[in-house]
Amino acid sequence: MKLVKQEDLRSGGASKIEELLTRGVDKIYPSKEALEKELFSGKKLKLYQGFDPTGIKLHLGHMVGFRKHRQWQDLGHEVIFLIGDGTGQAGDPTGKKQTREKFFTQEELRANSKDYLSQASKIVRFDGLNPIKILYNSDWLNKLTLVDILNIAQNFSVQQLIERDMFQERLKAGESINLREFLYPLLQGYDSVAMDVDLELGGSDQTFNMLTGRTLMKSMKNKEKFVMTTPLLSDSKGVKIGKSEGNVIGLTDAPNDLFGKIMSLGDDAIIPMFTLLTDVPIEEINKFDLKKDAMSLKKQVASIIITQLHDEASAKSAADSFASTFQKKEIPNKMQEVKAKAGEFLSEVLVKNKILSSKSEWRRLVAGNAIHDLSINKTITDVDLKISQDLTLKIGKKKFIKVILN
């Protein structure tokens, strides 16, 4: 895996800036040229990205932003990692076809964000040279008085806020737009004012919210705030990577899980992953032939990502264990073990140990030839199998279980 070429940061500043402004960038407001000019003037910018902790896990989608942070950071700019425990209370309506059923309290948000930093620290630096600053926006949002809020609100018209497609669709569909979420962009916009930043970074889905901050900066601080959006990482199935539950690819997932999850993404995610999540030079990425090498490219990108999140050794062992488990159909050397007594029903042991959710599920799996006894290499067809010896089971494609007598 010798694809990663670390460019010397001190030399080639111009190409660094070019990369900062183009790679993994969706749009820049007001324009790339304007920002470029600013950067070439040697000015150090103050920038931030906010993350509303509506869940406890950061995922691969967040990593896109973090890598951008890192680039800014490495170029000596002041980067703020903002935890949205204030904005989160309003509930970002972005992408929501309906008002969310539940709004988070500040306590819940704080609790969720507990592990954000350790997760993010795999990519960005919170210490050392030019560390990233961590701020919580409840620190200023919760202190706003009514008059403050009114003064913020006066900069916008209802028409401006309601023009968002998502609200228009809701209006058309007779869905409600809760005033609480309606005000969300104002709060996020005010973050920019409170921190007096020069630039805001965020996923392209955040464009509207970020531009609100731009408007607010102009009217309240008479300052031009830049907005840089990053593309959203996804495969053909769309939201799989940033999905709020189930198959999220979490930054703290074990190497083997990461490898597996990345491998199971559609091929159309390969190039975006290389572009957004690795340092492989663009010229090289452009030469990739997806038709020919999709499989090996996906493995490469998986290894590179895991190296960033863990280390090279785990990436290698994940790749190996992937290869032996799934490609050569070997048995993985580490697997979950459950204890059992001789004579117990296998079905009951599996249910008891929460490997299966019910006996009905067991029946279904057996009926579908999904349970294999690897020690004798046979498919289990007996629903009422009793355990008489140690067993090595493969359940479905991905689950491996060792049953040990005691």
Place this chain on the structure above:
RNA sequence: GCGUCGAUGGUAGAGUGGUCAAAUACGACACGCUGUAAACGUGUUGCCUUCGGGCUUCGGGGGUUCGAAUCCCUCUCGACGCACCA
């Protein structure tokens, strides 16, 4: 305040007295084909089962009925419309 509508399985969304464990779609799972991919095809998708069937589910509670997701009462929550606005 008045009125209308709504609350169904992981999600969306049918069903409006028995044929309902509840259509359909999506998701999920399994199998086949593969590259643990995608696409495609097939099957499964409440729990228990001696595979006959049994049991518990349609916002909460109560009722009518031989029988309720479906009807009535009530409570909770929500949406929409109308009115009011010192």
